[in-house]
Amino acid sequence: MTETLFIGLSLSSILLLIALGLSITYGAMGVINMAHGELVMIGAYTAVLSGIYLNLNFFLALPLAFAVSALVGMALERLVIRRLYGRIIDTLLATWGVAIVLQQLIRLEFGLSFFGIHVEGLGPGLQSMDVPSFLTQPFEIGGVPIQPYRSFIIVVTLLLTLLTWFLMYRTSMGTQVRAIMRNPQIAAACGIDVRRVSAFTFAYGSGLAGVAGVLLAGFKTVMPDMGASTVVDGFLVVVVGGVGSLLGTVLASGLLGQINGVFAILFNDILARAVVFGVVIAIILWRPRGLFSFRSR
């Protein structure tokens, strides 16, 4: 029982990790960023490359990946998304194109492979990242086996969630973001620099994706299309939780992660995911605005 819960919890934490950034970019800015998975992928590659070239260890890769993904996200906001505010379906389509471009840039080693130059750590192949050994040795507490890496992910996710909550609800920047969420026109009329705040918000959400990428790299192989499959799961969590609700995102990832975990044990992994999709469809039909959304006019 405890083990099932733990599996569900660790699935939930990964979902939350990916959804946290999306919940900010989608919730605050109404941008469906299909390239979010690629920002995750960029985070993972940052960890791989910094290990190879800078000899950075795993823990230092976390803030570095945050910075790299945040910068890429900021560029993305400036070049593409800024022109599409208010056209939500178009943001989905344009960022889908961006996702392909980012994947191909890694696969083609930024075009260098055309000239026969190979950069170690890039390219179409699989990469892996070293995790410190004390995070991979399972240990027991009171007879219950604990996977240290999974626990580590849960702890980091928890810390990032708290940090996000603090930024959103206890800082003036967060207040501005929440004002933009409710009504960008009124927010602008009240003197909030919507463009600047939006750019920072997008960069922060992208940075969270980068951190998620490093953590994913610890137990998954790193490859150019590793992020593509995560973005849909992230979206479903955000929509089920309710757009713009941090609490909703946390609870939805908990719910969907546990459903996935329980049904994976009852049946198998494939059916468990199918059940999750079924639950998501039912919830959206029942409450299109999600489980925890604020009333909007």
Add this chain to the structure above:
Amino acid sequence: MTRNTLFRLGDWGIYALFIVIVLGLPLMMDDVFWLNRIAKYLVYGMLGIAIALSWGYAGILNLGQGLFFGLGAYMVAMSLKLQSYTSMQQGSDRPVPDFMLWNAEPGAPTELCCIVKGSWLWLPFQAQWFGMVMAIAVPVIVALILSSAIFRLRVSGVYVAIITLALVLLVRLLIIDAQPVTNGFNGLTDLGWLTVAGIEFDPYMVSTYYIVAVSTCAVLLLTRWLVSTRAGLILQSTRDDPNRARYLGYDVAAYQVFFFTVSAGIAGFAGMLYVIAAEFASPSFLDITFSISMVVWAAVGGRSSLIGAAIGAILINTIEATASETEMFQEAWKLIIGVIFVLVVLYMPRGLAGLAQDLAGRIADARVGGKQRARTGAPAE
């Protein structure tokens, strides 16, 4: 001649040109390998039409069109699988798909009724017409149930996209999970040929190309007619302002359900034709990438133009096939298509069709002169 008449003539001219080229292609090209390829791209063109109908005319973005394509494909593939020589290898004169033999428990009867759990579902597919009817009927029924739920509950906009996306993923997983009956990840391969009135349609035969080509043209003209009917006009008004349409007394959901279902039926039909030309059905038809690709084709061609979306799909796929002759360029092409796509969304939201309209507008202006410019606007298509 007024500007509008010029436009209408130009519009019909493009449709006529398209149909002449599609139907006349075998006269110009005798490479059956390429004809088969183009037949597949015409099927993609049909998917583009289906997307333009629901997205451009109804304002419903269906990110799960692959569901209907896949269902149509699987239905007809089941029939063609039973006609394949590979289903006759177990010695009896009644067909059993080869993968069921591999999956069967030792000692299980080699009969379609009970060789593996659920294999009786295949029984009616021994008749080819049953598979072909189901290829349209199943997508239509699924779409009818799904869209009734969605539009009666007044789910709209991006939530429709997310529901359809989740559903296509759900069904994909179910197909993969039902491995003994569906051959899971591998899909249905080694299919037999379509046989009508004793004639076998080899996919690499000109007559098979014509089946696809005539169907594509028929679907194009039919949808073009459909959007110009009264129902089509009301549909467009529900897209522009659903509340006002409701206020004027129209049952908005009914129109949305009808056109969503027509779009799904076209996708199912396309799935059927694809299997006839490509000789396989696989769960990859239900991948999200495929469903989103269809939307990409439609957007590049012109989301609110039926023929634009079809041409977009055919063009992108033909260029892609030419580009993937060399492996290096194949990867580079993906990069290019990604960039093109971003640029189209940013700077050319009406796609190639919009470009053509602007060009036509300029020519018309030059001919008619500036006098009429102020009086009439460009028609929607």
